[in-house]
Every structure is written in C-alpha cells, then in structure tokens.
Amino acid sequence: MKEQVNVVYRGGQGEIAEKKSRFICSVHAVNTEDEAIAFIEKMRKQYWDAKHNCFAYVIGERQQIQRFSDDGEPSGTAGKPMLDVLLGKQLCNAVAVVTRYFGGTLLGTGGLVRAYSKSVQAGLKESIIFEKCCGKQVSISTDYNGIGKLQYIAATMELHTLDTEYTDKVVVKLLVPDDKLNEMDKKVTEATSGKAKIEIEATVSYGIHNGEIILL
Structure with a gap:
C-alpha cells in the first residue's frame, strides 16, 4: 500500500501566545532546499526585530531532506518539535518558520517544546493542505x-x-x-x-x- 504524501497547496500563518511571548508560524510550499532557505531569509528580514526565527523544512516525496534550527533557543526545544509536526502530518516540500517575540517570562524546556509545536499546528491550520x-x-x-x-x-x-x-x-x-x-x-x-x-x-x-x- 502506497504511503500517503501530503502537500501544502497554499501556505498560511498562525499565531499563539504563551506567557506574553508571541509565536508566529509562517508556512510555505517549496520544491527545493534553496527555495526553503530563501523563504527562511525572507521571514528573518520581515521579523528582524524578533528574538528568534526558528525553522524546519522537509523536501522530497520520501521526506529525504530534513533540516531544522533552534535559532538560539535551548537545544531541542524549537526546530526538532517543529519538524516532528511536519513529519506527523506526512508533509513533503514544506517549510515552517516560527517567529518568537519574547514576553519576559521563561517557559522552560517543556513549555518551549509545546509552544513551538502548537504554533506550527496553528500555521498549518491556516494553510490549505491535501494529499498528493x-x-x-x-x-x-x-x-x-x-x-x-x-x-x-x-x-x-x-x-x-x-x-x-x-x-x-x-x-x-x-x-x-x-x-x-x-x-x-x-x-x-x-x-x-x-x-x-x-x-x-x-x-x-x-x-x-x-x-x-x-x-x-
């Protein structure tokens, strides 16, 4: 039986708040790693004043290329949880960037993992996704x-x-x-x-x- 592959037809943006920190997730469809990197740089320029712009992306119908970055957050608290959400949705050729505006209260390791995961889920909810x-x-x-x-x-x-x-x-x-x-x-x-x-x-x-x- 062929494994299901989902794609982003139209990217979207979702936002959540955790203890006054804002987490803005921008989702975009890409076909190559260069396109993913270009979108990440675009978001970094757009949200230049944010404390963190973490990302995760998956390229290839068999999810051959997987990359992520915590962008200054404690190791394993941002990029990997974001990637796990993309993989859990069986997505390919998609990139997610989560912009965090720090609200002054530390969330702790578990809190950060939950926040970054929830923000990607919020971004995907505002996107159009279907099975390829x-x-x-x-x-x-x-x-x-x-x-x-x-x-x-x-x-x-x-x-x-x-x-x-x-x-x-x-x-x-x-x-x-x-x-x-x-x-x-x-x-x-x-x-x-x-x-x-x-x-x-x-x-x-x-x-x-x-x-x-x-x-x-």
Whole structure:
C-alpha cells in the first residue's frame, strides 16, 4: 500500500501566545532546499526585530531532506518539535518558520517544546493542505448507448469526470488514479463489448480540496 504524501497547496500563518511571548508560524510550499532557505531569509528580514526565527523544512516525496534550527533557543526545544509536526502530518516540500517575540517570562524546556509545536499546528491550520495523488487523464469515446455505462462505472469507482463532449459520439474525460487504471480499463471494455476507445492523454499530479480537483 502506497504511503500517503501530503502537500501544502497554499501556505498560511498562525499565531499563539504563551506567557506574553508571541509565536508566529509562517508556512510555505517549496520544491527545493534553496527555495526553503530563501523563504527562511525572507521571514528573518520581515521579523528582524524578533528574538528568534526558528525553522524546519522537509523536501522530497520520501521526506529525504530534513533540516531544522533552534535559532538560539535551548537545544531541542524549537526546530526538532517543529519538524516532528511536519513529519506527523506526512508533509513533503514544506517549510515552517516560527517567529518568537519574547514576553519576559521563561517557559522552560517543556513549555518551549509545546509552544513551538502548537504554533506550527496553528500555521498549518491556516494553510490549505491535501494529499498528493498521481493518476492519468483518460479520454473515453463511445456511442450514445455506452454513456450510461461509463457514468455508472465512474460513479461506482469514484472517478472524477473532468469533461463530457456530445457530438456524433460521446467523449468522456476522466481523472483515474494510477492504482485504478487497469480496473477501469477492464470494466469499460467489458461494459461496451470493446467498442469504447480508451486513450491516456496525460500523467498528472493532483489533490482534492472541498470536493474540487486541483491539478498540481
């Protein structure tokens, strides 16, 4: 079974307060380590007057690259807890920067770990995140007798219909996950007695947000 991979489609910003210290988490989608570093530097410049700008990022669909920094906080109290939240959400290609404005009260090791973890959770809550899926854009041509069968197959297999064209024939464009491609091909062939023409038009990566297909 393929392990789920989640991506940040749209980054966001969340904030929490702990004993008058402000923790502002900025989340951003990245594709490379250079992009992650550039975002971290951008946040450092934006929040130049903050006491700490800690970060964590994960690059690669198998989370191959993992980096973090406590940026002056006690070792293990900021960057690693932040990274653990990203990994716990099964995220890849994402960076989080937590900016801390010190409120005058020390939080202690446990308090810092909780604060930095909660701030990343707050930032992710304000972001749009979904599972990254891989599939094929498939075009199926059939006569009008076959359209009902195609619609039934799409519904029972939970396939997303991208478009339907009606001319002297019917052309249905479906988004088919890779692991359902063979099953779909077999069912369409059997249902239409081999009359339907099936073409793979493109390989796509996509996500589903509020029921809407988003091509990546």
